Amino acid sequence: NAGVTQTPKFQVLKTGQSMTLQCAQDMNHEYMSWYRQDPGMGLRLIHYSVGAGITDQGEVPNGYNVSRSTTEDFPLRLLSAAPSQTSVYFCASSRRGFSATEAFFGQGTRLTVV
Amino acid sequence: AQTVTQSQPEMSVQEAETVTLSCTYDTSESDYYLFWYKQPPSRQMILVIRQEAYKQQNATENRFSVNFQKAAKSFSLKISDSQLGDAAMYFCALNNAGNMLTFGGGTRLMVKP
Numbered sequence: 001n002a003g004v005t006q007t008p009k010f011q012v013l014k015t016g017q018s019m020t021l022q023c024a025q026d027m028n029h030e031y032m033s034w035y036r037q038d039p040g041m042g043l044r045l046i047h048y049s050v051g052a053g054i055t056d057q058g059e060v061p062n063g064y065n066v067s068r069s070t071t072e073d074f075p076l077r078l079l080s081a082a083p084s085q086t087s088v089y090f091c092a093s094s095r096r097g098f099s100a101t102e103a104f105f106g107q108g109t110r111l112t113v114v
Numbered sequence: 115a116q117t118v119t120q121s122q123p124e125m126s127v128q129e130a131e132t133v134t135l136s137c138t139y140d141t142s143e144s145d146y147y148l149f150w151y152k153q154p155p156s157r158q159m160i161l162v163i164r165q166e167a168y169k170q171q172n173a174t175e176n177r178f179s180v181n182f183q184k185a186a187k188s189f190s191l192k193i194s195d196s197q198l199g200d201a202a203m204y205f206c207a208l209n210n211a212g213n214m215l216t217f218g219g220g221t222r223l224m225v226k227p
Binding site: 088 | 118120123156157158159161164205207214215216217218219220
């Protein structure tokens with residue numbers, strides 16, 4: 001199905017481990033972003049990209065890295081997992097920014113750091 | 115910085131009745147966009163309705179409508195003829211930078227049969 005695909009859907013990490021959350025979209029969207037969802041706090045922006053080769057920090061970027069080598073893919077890397085990074089992570093994309101067009105979200109990744 | 119506040123952590127409504135979810139926001143911009151997203155237990159984020167700040171007319175999508183009060187910075191969602199499938203988390207969101215959505219903390223809506 002067309003849309004935004006996130007993998008994995010669930011993951012358990014030990015403190016200090018690293019991993020990459022994958023995000024791919026097949027809609028040729030320029031804008032992609034990563035959010036984390038914590039109870040009572042809604043979704044908070046981690047990093048975003050307005051096109052291949054261009055990334056920027058959002059509200060809560062510490063402990064995460066991103067890159068955008070292609071239009072389709074926008075992986076999120078956890079360098080050294082901490083229990084505070086236990087959360088649900090969402091990837092989203094849109095054609096030219098959230099103001100004018102609908103943002104499409106992936107199904108989310110539930111990450112637990114023990 | 116922009117902020118979005120949803121003051122109702124939980125709401126309940128009887129099936130077929132009407133419910134209103136509240137949202138207030140703060141931004142220094144004059145041009146921006148407001149959204150309501152629905153998140154059912156499947157976790158999928160679904161756009162319910164969108165409002166452009168420069169448009170005075172309130173947006174409507176079938177049973178969903180908004181009451182947009184720009185001066186008061188208020189953006190409430192009204193759901194008419196509530197259905198069991200409306201039960202979900204609802205998030206209010208604001209965008210004024212073109213690249214970033216700011217979300218409220220969410221309201222969990224329960225629908226009683």
